[in-house]
Amino acid sequence: MKKYERLAAELEVQISSGLVGPGERLDSVREMSRRKKVGLNTVVRAFELLEDRGLIVAKPQSGFYVLGPRTASAVTTPRLRLSLPKEISVPEMVSSVFESAKEQGWIQLGAACLASELYPCEAINRFTRRVVREQPRLVGTYELPPGCFEYRRQISRRLERFGCFVEPTGLVATNGAMEALGLALRSTCSPGDTVLIESPQYFGILQALQQLQLRVIEVPAHSTDGVALERVEEALRKFDISAGIFIPNFSNPMGALMSDEKKAALVELFARHDVPLIEDDIYAELSFQGSRPKPLRAFDTRGRVLTCSSFSKTVSPGLRVGWLAPGRYLEKVKALQLSSTMGSGSLAQHVMASYLASRDYERHLGDLRLHCSLQVERFSRLILSSFPEGTRLTQPRGGFVLWVELPKRVDSVELYRRALEEGISISPGILFSASGAYRNYIRLNCGNRWTAPLERGLLRLAELAHPL
Structure with missing residues (x-):
């Protein structure tokens, strides 16, 4: 992650968590540069990224102001009655969710996996050589x-x-x-x-x-x-x-x-x-x-x-x-x-x-936490702006998965099948219940890097959900 991307990610987390509220003015470029001990150009590029994401706005001769975090309705808490103990029958669909994670060129939103380049592979290889030596x-x-x-x-x-x-x-x-x-x-x-x-x-x-x-x-x-x-x-x-x-x-x-x-x-x-x-x-x-x-x-x-x-x-x-x-x-x-x-x-x-x-390990965790928080935020904004009206989603404070509640008319199993036909993998909600609940829910993996194909895949998933 480049310096300006890391700074932008830190500021985005502050905005998303409410530490910096809507309407508040950010430090000037010079103030931010001095406080964060980075170059002026790094701050400028970070602010430009935040502007592109719709998080801040520049006011002439005044500075940069926060537009505020995305807002979402919380998902519905399940109303489960305590029933007699039941046996479990997990759908065979679970296997296909894992199998699709191996497909090259697919949009991997099903299995909860980070992109391989986000792991510290070079460091692990270095330590492996040392241990073997x-x-x-x-x-x-x-x-x-x-x-x-x-x-x-x-x-x-x-x-x-x-x-x-x-x-x-x-x-x-x-x-x-x-x-x-x-x-x-x-x-x-x-x-x-x-x-x-x-x-x-x-x-x-x-x-x-x-x-x-x-x-x-x-x-x-x-x-x-x-x-x-x-x-x-x-x-x-x-x-x-x-x-x-x-x-x-x-x-x-x-x-x-x-x-x-x-x-x-x-x-x-x-x-x-x-x-x-x-x-x-x-x-x-x-x-x-x-x-x-x-x-x-x-x-x-x-x-x-x-x-x-x-x-x-x-x-x-x-x-x-x-x-x-x-x-x-x-x-x-x-x-x-x-x-x-x-x-x-x-x-x-x-x-x-x-x-x-x-x-x-600690340095890697710092970068990874920033990446995951940023990805969850990006996914959330796109989902709220493009998925069917009435869509709700969780607002996690950690991890890299999102639980998305679609309108009741949407069958997540049918959405899963249609998405697979287009090279998009998701996890339908029924996989997360022993009683077949959550048919209008999906879980999305936010552990990939944000790329143009990933964004197009999410938008296509939204299109597939609309007519269901």
């Missing part, structure tokens, strides 16, 4: 559970910075977040058990629940602050729940962020009923405000919270390095992993440990 026999060894100690130590140190204290010995290295989630479910549940989930819920989690022959009870979640606690309490009181699974930090697909107070209350609810609580924390590092929110584990004093995450959304999906903090289930998790995958790759863990120990 320093430990040439590493690729000839197994890294049995719980995994490389230095990798786990780096994760422990990072968690401690955000108020979550987990010793390296309390962590298990995994093959990405999905293995972590699978191990967490297998260590707390048996086939036929019931799991409490928020709705909408990431379809990868629904697939994992289906494969393990688990039943679910869905509770509604708000697009801003997540699951409704009163419905969680009602479900825990009425049913025999074996575990709960939630995404408290920038949920998928809505991007909801629970407050610390709500997280503490959720942990206390599950502790009171003596039920294990599993969290998927994979998007937590992608906060648009720059401060990583606390995981549920930070509020756990009884070892009942199992935290799952990975670096697939921030550093490298190819390394397949994740981690699990299983609390009191540590020994069971280690035994399950040993009897299934025998642990994750030794080289990948050592490379990731070296990268985390460097300053490169």
